[in-house]
Structures are given as C-alpha cells and as structure tokens.
Amino acid sequence: MQVNIKLVNKKDRNYDIFIDELKELNFNTKVAVVTNPTVAKFHLEDILSRISAKELRVITVPDGEEYKNMETIEFILDECFKNRLDRKSVLIALGGGVIGDMTGFTASIFQRGIEFVQIPTTLLAQVDASVGGKTGVNSKYGKNLIGSFWQPKAVYCETRFLKTLPKREFSAGIAEIIKMAVTFDKEFFEWLENHDIRDEENLKTAILKSVQTKAKVVSLDEREAGIRMVLNYGNTFAHVVENETKYKTYLHGEAVSIGIIMANELALRLGLITKEEEIRIKYLLQRYDLPIDYKVKSAEDFYEHFFLDKKSNNNQITFILPSHIGGYLIKKEIKKELIIDVLRDFE
Ligand SMILES: NC(=O)c1ccc[n+]([C@@H]2O[C@H](COP(=O)([O-])OP(=O)(O)OC[C@H]3O[C@@H](n4cnc5c(N)ncnc54)[C@H](O)[C@@H]3O)[C@@H](O)[C@H]2O)c1
Numbered sequence: 001m002q003v004n005i006k007l008v009n010k011k012d013r014n015y016d017i018f019i020d021e022l023k024e025l026n027f028n029t030k031v032a033v034v035t036n037p038t039v040a041k042f043h044l045e046d047i048l049s050r051i052s053a054k055e056l057r058v059i060t061v062p063d064g065e066e067y068k069n070m071e072t073i074e075f076i077l078d079e080c081f082k083n084r085l086d087r088k089s090v091l092i093a094l095g096g097g098v099i100g101d102m103t104g105f106t107a108s109i110f111q112r113g114i115e116f117v118q119i120p121t122t123l124l125a126q127v128d129a130s131v132g133g134k135t136g137v138n139s140k141y142g143k144n145l146i147g148s149f150w151q152p153k154a155v156y157c158e159t160r161f162l163k164t165l166p167k168r169e170f171s172a173g174i175a176e177i178i179k180m181a182v183t184f185d186k187e188f189f190e191w192l193e194n195h196d197i198r199d200e201e202n203l204k205t206a207i208l209k210s211v212q213t214k215a216k217v218v219s220l221d222e223r224e225a226g227i228r229m230v231l232n233y234g235n236t237f238a239h240v241v242e243n244e245t246k247y248k249t250y251l252h253g254e255a256v257s258i259g260i261i262m263a264n265e266l267a268l269r270l271g272l273i274t275k276e277e278e279i280r281i282k283y284l285l286q287r288y289d290l291p292i293d294y295k296v297k298s299a300e301d302f303y304e305h306f307f308l309d310k311k312s313n314n315n316q317i318t319f320i321l322p323s324h325i326g327g328y329l330i331k332k333e334i335k336k337e338l339i340i341d342v343l344r345d346f347e
Helices: 037-048 070-082 097-112 123-129 159-164 167-184 186-194 200-220 227-232 235-244 252-269 275-287 299-308 336-344
Strands: 002-005 015-019 030-035 055-060 090-095 115-120 134-139 142-149 154-157 319-322 328-331
Touching: 002 200, 015 200, 030 037, 030 070, 030 097, 037 055, 037 090, 037 159, 055 070, 070 097, 070 134, 090 097, 097 115, 097 123, 097 134, 097 142, 115 123, 123 167, 123 200, 159 200, 167 186, 167 200, 167 227, 167 252, 167 275, 167 319, 186 200, 186 275, 200 227, 227 235, 227 319, 227 328, 235 252, 235 299, 235 319, 252 275, 252 319, 252 336, 299 336
Parallel strands: 015 154, 030 055, 030 090, 090 115, 115 154
Antiparallel strands: 002 015, 134 142, 319 328
C-alpha cells in the first residue's frame, strides 16, 4: 500500500509513504541509521540486512523524550562528521516519534540539509509523527520549540514492528487515529466502531486511512496556518494535563484521549455534537483502554495553564472542536465562564 504526499506549492518535495512494502533499500551514497537501544534490540538487524549503501553506519542515541534536546542533536552531528558523511549522504530514522523528530532535524541542518528516510516503529509515529515534515527538539522553554519543516524522502511503515511495542504505547497511537477520524472522516469513524484494530489486517487499513487523512491535511497546509491546526483536537487540554502531571503520568496519546473528552464536553455545551456522539467517541477510546477520566484540581489554575501553551496567542486560546462526527470547528472566542464551567465538571 502506498500514499503520495503532494505538498501544494512545493512540487519538488513530493514523497511516498509505504505500508508494509519495505523489502530492500538501495543507496549509492553513505547512509547512517539513527536509532536507540530499545528499538535496535528488536529491529536493527532486520533493517541493516535490507539496506545496501556505499557505507552503512549506525548512530545510537539514548531512549527517551528527555534526550530529545540539542545535546543529542550535537551528538548526532558529531557522529555524521566523524563518519565523514557528506551532502549526498542519507540519514534513516529507525524508531518512534522522538527518533524521527531528531533525525529529521539533524538532516535539515547537516551541511545545510541532506535527505532522510523515516522508518517509524511506533503506531503514533506511523500514523502521525512521520507524516508531515515537522522536526525538532525540546528546550527549557518548551516542547518542540526548536526545529524545522523538513520533508523525508520516503516513509516506510511496517506493521510487524508494532508487535514488540508495549500495549500502552500501542493504545496511545490509537488515540491519534481516533482523533483524526472524529474531525475529518465520519465513514472512517464508523469503520473504527465496527472493526478492532488489534487485528492485523484492520490495523493496516487504519494506518492507511490515517496516513491518507494526515497527508491530505499536510499537503494543503504544511506550515499549520489553517486546516493543519485541526490535528490539535484534544491537544489544548492534553498539554495542560501533561503539564499538571509533569509528563510522568500519561503518554501523550493518553493525555490526548483525556483532552478529547474535555473538548467534547465543550463541544456538547456549544451544541456542536450530540450526547449520543459524545458517548460514541468515549466508548471508542475506552475500548482501547485509553484514559477518559481526569481530576481537575482547580478549574481556575487549569484555565491559566492554557496560556503557557505556545499555541495560545495574545491571551486567546484556540480550541479545535468536533462539529458532529467527521467535522470540525476552529474556535477562538469562547467565554472564560463557559470554559471554567466545563472544567468544573472535571473537578
Ligand atoms: N513531528 C510530528 O509531526 C509529531 C507528531 C506527533 C508527535 N511527535 C513527537 O513524537 C514523540 C512521541 O513519539 P512516540 O510516541 O513514538 O514516542 P517514542 O519515540 O518515545 O517511543 C515510545 C517508546 O517506544 C519505544 N519503541 C519504539 N518503537 C518500538 C518498537 N517497535 N518496539 C518496542 N519499543 C519501541 C521507544 O524506544 C520508546 O521507549 C514526541 O516527542 C512528540 O513530540 C511529533
């Protein structure tokens, strides 16, 4: 299966996303695979046996979001220089979103930009992080605030890699799939209600549908000036939840699940969705053991936290809300009282 990403106004930056199509990769340049020990243990040998290149190197960085920083980028750059990579060399990201974001960012700045290929190994990275060319690292000022838009040469999503993924990580990826279905695709949502994506064939279809959805959005709006913002459905609330719990309690996809529940409560009060639709979405999240409850300690504090998010400009919070299943609304002017009221429901 294959999806082509065509970026509007950037005809030279089109690329393909392949699903379960990776047999071999041939390069007549130097290639470095960037990965971490967790992923390497399970999948590096398999990948290395499929790559032929002028020279093949492996760059291993520590595993974890806490290493997604400039220090690790410096390390990867160092390894690129030590291994005498040049402008024609290719980096391959083998790992989850953390590896993908860092490899892409390094590729965008090494010798003013070299090609890179994504081989995402988490569900979240396959359906979301590896599609769309956002790269970057965290800094003391916030998450993903340093980075670039740099599109890969190709993306290879292999479902067999997901077999070694911990169950929680797998479910976290499903939250992103549900997020896209609710806002963009009623038929896909209904398909999800009737199919279990833990089944291998269904999983493949769900990845394909999600990648197609994200590809369409990104091709229209690479820089998040409009429709790409809709992918932040659930995120406005999720960022505060992650902040309040110091990024220790929930995986991002789990926080998104809670964020979806909160955004839906707001959408319900604004008459954008029905109670029945709200329940259907909740039910789908629950089916994959995603969290749907969160105890807000103080509605006022939670509200203030919105303004720490880089996506809230000029004291105005942007909410992405579902407009029935399969539709969305980007809403900027919502009265504080209404939001507080919604948050009080979670106290
Ligand atoms: N660029 C984008 O558009 C975009 C979009 C969404 C998220 N992100 C970023 O992605 C990151 C989250 O990605 P993630 O959820 O993939 O997290 P991750 O990369 O940290 O991977 C989660 C864990 O699973 C392990 N792992 C990866 N593949 C495995 C496999 N096949 N088997 C066993 N273990 C495996 C990893 O080593 C890690 O411990 C965040 O940094 C987020 O900012 C980027």
